[in-house]
Amino acid sequence: MRQKIIAGNWKMNTTLEEGIQLLQAIAVQIKDNTAQVIICPPHTHLASFNDNKDVHKQILIGAQNCADEACGAYTGDISVAMIQPFVKFCIVGHSERRSYHGETNESIKAKIDLLLQHQIQPIFCCGESLEERNNEVHFELVESQIAAALFHLDESSIAQIIIAYEPIWAIGTGHTASSAQAQEMHAFIRSLIAKKYSSAIADRISIIYGGSCNASNAMELFAQSDIDGGLIGGASLKAEEFIKIIQAAN
Numbered sequence: 001m002r003q004k005i006i007a008g009n010w011k012m013n014t015t016l017e018e019g020i021q022l023l024q025a026i027a028v029q030i031k032d033n034t035a036q037v038i039i040c041p042p043h044t045h046l047a048s049f050n051d052n053k054d055v056h057k058q059i060l061i062g063a064q065n066c067a068d069e070a071c072g073a074y075t076g077d078i079s080v081a082m083i084q085p086f087v088k089f090c091i092v093g094h095s096e097r098r099s100y101h102g103e104t105n106e107s108i109k110a111k112i113d114l115l116l117q118h119q120i121q122p123i124f125c126c127g128e129s130l131e132e133r134n135n136e137v138h139f140e141l142v143e144s145q146i147a148a149a150l151f152h153l154d155e156s157s158i159a160q161i162i163i164a165y166e167p168i169w170a171i172g173t174g175h176t177a178s179s180a181q182a183q184e185m186h187a188f189i190r191s192l193i194a195k196k197y198s199s200a201i202a203d204r205i206s207i208i209y210g211g212s213c214n215a216s217n218a219m220e221l222f223a224q225s226d227i228d229g230g231l232i233g234g235a236s237l238k239a240e241e242f243i244k245i246i247q248a249a250n
Ligand code: PEP
Pocket: 009, 166, 170, 171, 172, 173, 210, 211, 212, 213, 231, 232, 233, 234, 235
């Protein structure tokens, strides 16, 4: 059975103090969950969360982004080597990075390679805009994002990737994809992996959904056969709601 994953993307929210409180509030409510819970806080929280691993034993920590170069004159950037002591996962290719920071498939591919070299599992985001969906090019678009960023990987490396399908029109908008729309795209993504690699590898890869997932719609989304959990933005900032989403994945 594939690993169910619930990852919280806190984005640019919480001071360190607020982050510690939120992490604790989530950690104390996690009971024997079977889903893997991951929190991706701002970079400024990583060292402190790592120092206090004992209070969040059932939660693994991820970063929200990394540089596409190993080191050098890149003011303000954070390298993979810098986050490596603190994280097991890193989000790459989030649509907010693609649109506000001009990230390209090429730079996302470079980040993925650096992460894998440092034994960090990439959470690779892909997904179409509303215009692309309305023009019925959403499958093509997602296929091109996946092929450009992932299809140079060998079998053992692709097996390390967590894919997050995040339709841009659903992120932070309150308009979640229907479970049928999400399932259709997840099944399509799995078929791409099967075609390029093998069905055995496609069956092992966790494909999670992101985009206005909340306590009310999570159970129906996670019940779909190709949806292996969620990447949760806004709802991961409220401990009670996030816990309900985690429970929906069990
Ligand atoms: C995200 O940004 O990854 C996300 C899924 O956000 P939200 O849940 O707020 O739509």
